[in-house]
Amino acid sequence: MPPGTRLPSRTRLARRYHVSEQISRTALRLLVTEGLVEARPGSGYFVRSEPEQxxxxxxxxxxxxxxxxxxxxxxxxxxxxxxxxxxxxxxxxxxxxxxxxxxxxxxxxxxxxxxxxxxxxxxxxxxxxxxxxxxxxxxxxxxxxxxxxxxxxxxxxxxxxxxxxxxxxxxxxxxxxxxxxxxxxxxxxxxxxxxxxxxxxxxxxxxxxxxxxxxxxxxxxxxxxx
The missing domain is CATH 3.40.1410.10 (Chorismate lyase-like)
Known part of the structure; x- marks a missing residue:
């Protein structure tokens, strides 16, 4: 997914991959922790761009x-x-x-x-x-x-x-x-x-x-x- 892409909600992810919402929530949090995704309150999760240093x-x-x-x-x-x-x-x-x-x-x-x-x-x-x-x-x-x-x-x-x-x-x-x-x-x-x-x-x-x-x-x- 290119930077700026909005990820599916945890409910849709759970349905797509046949897992519980707790699992999809944990996966999203892990992506945030690894710096690959950012959470925007009220909007969802988005793919992050590589920050210029x-x-x-x-x-x-x-x-x-x-x-x-x-x-x-x-x-x-x-x-x-x-x-x-x-x-x-x-x-x-x-x-x-x-x-x-x-x-x-x-x-x-x-x-x-x-x-x-x-x-x-x-x-x-x-x-x-x-x-x-x-x-x-x-x-x-x-x-x-x-x-x-x-x-x-x-x-x-x-x-x-x-x-x-x-x-x-x-x-x-x-x-x-x-x-x-x-x-x-x-x-x-x-x-x-x-x-x-x-x-x-x-x-x-x-x-x-x-x-x-x-x-x-x-x-x-x-x-x-x-």
Whole structure:
């Protein structure tokens, strides 16, 4: 069956193959578990298409969004009050003002990833280096550096969770879908100056890390021996 084909109901499958409805229900669930079929509430079961995969480089020299071949679409920036979980990440008080910038990673105009970035408003308020005032071409590191906050460290934490309603609307996906979430925080010394979530479907996004390892010298090399 080609992708998008609707499968017969479990009742019709049971009749066709002379099994109980419990057996046909179990078979359909197995196909969903194996990723061959998707269940659409109220519509039935459909053959899934093979999802296109995208590599997201997490070692880009500019420490930007790391979208790889995806194009970036900025949706907008808003000022809001920091909720408790975000305040802990930025080490600010709950309710302190933050700038939230929302953007998406697109492939041929289809949203693949969602990028949410927050920074304490106190860092750049009253300057021309806020996300509202700075040139769109000015990268995060250059913008914060021009405001006196030079980023010298980045920490990332990767996890998997269910897609939330507000995120699903921006990605055009169903809430509850399993997504990869990369939490990246930029530091100036010991102070967090920006934190972000990169969100993408677990089946479509692969994170690419390139790690340089220090090479230890062999004793013979140390002595100059051949």
């Amino acid at each position: 995208f590599r997201l480089c997490r070692t880009d020299s500019s420490s930007g969004s790391g979208l790889g071949e995806l194009s970036r679409e900025v949706i907008g920036t808003e000022q809001e009050r920091s909720p408790a979980p975000l305040s802990a990440r930025l080490r600010i008080r709950e309710g302190d003002p933050v700038y939230r910038t929302t953007s998406r990673g697109l492939s041929t105009h289809l949203p693949i990833t969602l990028h949410l970035s927050w920074e304490p408003a106190a860092l750049t308020v009253g300057t021309l280096r806020t996300p509202f005032d700075a040139s769109p071409d000015l990268g995060l590191l250059d913008r914060l550096g021009a405001a006196g906050h030079h980023v010298d460290r980045v920490i990332e934490e990767v996890g998997v969770r269910a897609l939330r309603d507000s995120e699903a609307a921006l990605l055009g996906a169903a809430p509850g879908r399993s997504v990869l979430v990369v939490e990246r925080t930029h530091y100036c010394g010991s102070r967090p100056v920006e934190t972000s979530d990169l969100i993408g479907a677990a089946e479509q996004c692969r994170l690419l890390y390139k790690l340089s390892l220090a090479r230890s010298q062999h004793p013979a090399e140390h002595r100059g021996d051949p």
